[in-house]
Amino acid sequence: MTTPSFTDLVGCALPLQLAGMGGVSTAELAAAVSEAGGLGMIGAAGVPIDMLGGMFETLEATGEPFGVNFLMPFLDPETFKFAAGQARVVELFYGDPDRSLVEIAHAQGALVSWQVGSAEEANAARRAGCDIIVAQGIEAGGHVRGRDDLETLLNACTDLATPIVAAGGIAGPEDVEVAIDSPASAVRIGTRFLAATEANVHPTYVDALIAAKRSDTVITTEFDVGWPNAPARVLRSSLEAARKSDDPCATVGEQQWPVQRFSTLPPTKDARGNVAAMPHYAGFSVDGVVKRQSAKEIVEELCRRV
Numbered sequence: 001m002t003t004p005s006f007t008d009l010v011g012c013a014l015p016l017q018l019a020g021m022g023g024v025s026t027a028e029l030a031a032a033v034s035e036a037g038g039l040g041m042i043g044a045a046g047v048p049i050d051m052l053g054g055m056f057e058t059l060e061a062t063g064e065p066f067g068v069n070f071l072m073p074f075l076d077p078e079t080f081k082f083a084a085g086q087a088r089v090v091e092l093f094y095g096d097p098d099r100s101l102v103e104i105a106h107a108q109g110a111l112v113s114w115q116v117g118s119a120e121e122a123n124a125a126r127r128a129g130c131d132i133i134v135a136q137g138i139e140a141g142g143h144v145r146g147r148d149d150l151e152t153l154l155n156a157c158t159d160l161a162t163p164i165v166a167a168g169g170i171a172g173p174e175d176v177e178v179a180i181d182s183p184a185s186a187v188r189i190g191t192r193f194l195a196a197t198e199a200n201v202h203p204t205y206v207d208a209l210i211a212a213k214r215s216d217t218v219i220t221t222e223f224d225v226g227w228p229n230a231p232a233r234v235l236r237s238s239l240e241a242a243r244k245s246d247d248p249c250a251t252v253g254e255q256q257w258p259v260q261r262f263s264t265l266p267p268t269k270d271a272r273g274n275v276a277a278m279p280h281y282a283g284f285s286v287d288g289v290v291k292r293q294s295a296k297e298i299v300e301e302l303c304r305r306v
């Protein structure tokens with residue numbers, strides 16, 4: 001049996017998935033990516049069910065497929081089941097592939113994707129019944145699961161017989177072309193969309209991304225308040241600012257709640273205070289972040305050669 005491509009399986013026009021990115025990948029950003037032909041994703045970690053329901057209204061209005069990302073350390077089973085009844089794809093990251101979760105989602109009608117950081121984990125995801133496997137290389141922005149670079153990981157995933165999505169460090173159309181000419185049939189993009197006008201990203205963070213190069217990123221476990229022992233790739237400047245910062249370093253939200261120094265929360269538009277000391281997650285793909293753009297423009301640029 002031939003392995004279906006990502007686009008055939010999901011039903012979107014272009015082989016591009018937006019990475020679910022906690023509070024920064026808003027429903028507006030996901031809807032714009034879906035409308036442009038990719039697979040829009042929202043991040044559901046810590047999002048209450050009623051708020052998620054409101055986000056689904058925005059996404060369903062596009063008439064296009066969308067997905068919901070969950071982080072295993074913070075998984076709420078009720079929210080997961082609810083999302084699987086509404087979204088084309090539910091996705092999990094940062095935990096051992098779990099057949100019982102895959103079965104719950106399948107029973108609700110969703111496809112299941114698992115983001116992995118090693119060939120062993122990719123095989124475990126396949127055995128658990130996942131429909132899509134996202135191979136994340138260490139070039140990725142945000143939390144990094146494994147130790148292999150993307151090319152090494154993809155080369156170790158040739159026999160999976162499951163659609164593979166390549167993630168980590170994909171900065172421009174040439175990278176997309178290379179990734180798709182590999183065991184992967186689609187790409188997953190995080191950092192590039194942080195400079196999308198629809199993303200909920202503080203302007204200080206966007207400016208820092210525009211100014212940065214891949215050599216300005218570093219993997220650290222120091223941003224550990226709320227999620228210990230989980231390495232993440234960030235701009236080194238934000239780590240240095242956090243080391244020097246007072247505690248709390250900033251405030252966020254309607255009530256301007258305090259944010260502890262070294263919290264895992266990235267700076268959203270509503271952040272105030274020493275925003276530069278909040279984690280500025282960024283992958284090697286920061287090389288491709290050169291200006292603010294609409295999500296549609298980013299999708300069109302990245303998919304120019306495929």
Ligand SMILES: Cc1cc2nc3c(=O)[nH]c(=O)nc-3n(C[C@H](O)[C@H](O)[C@H](O)COP(=O)(O)O)c2cc1C
Binds near residue numbers: 092281
């Ligand atoms: C700001 C930010 C937040 C992220 N949050 C999540 C998340 O909530 N769930 C998840 O599975 N991955 C998350 N990631 C990692 C992405 O899924 C993906 O692996 C990564 O963005 C790909 O590399 P790139 O940033 O170079 O495109 C995040 C990445 C960034 C940059």
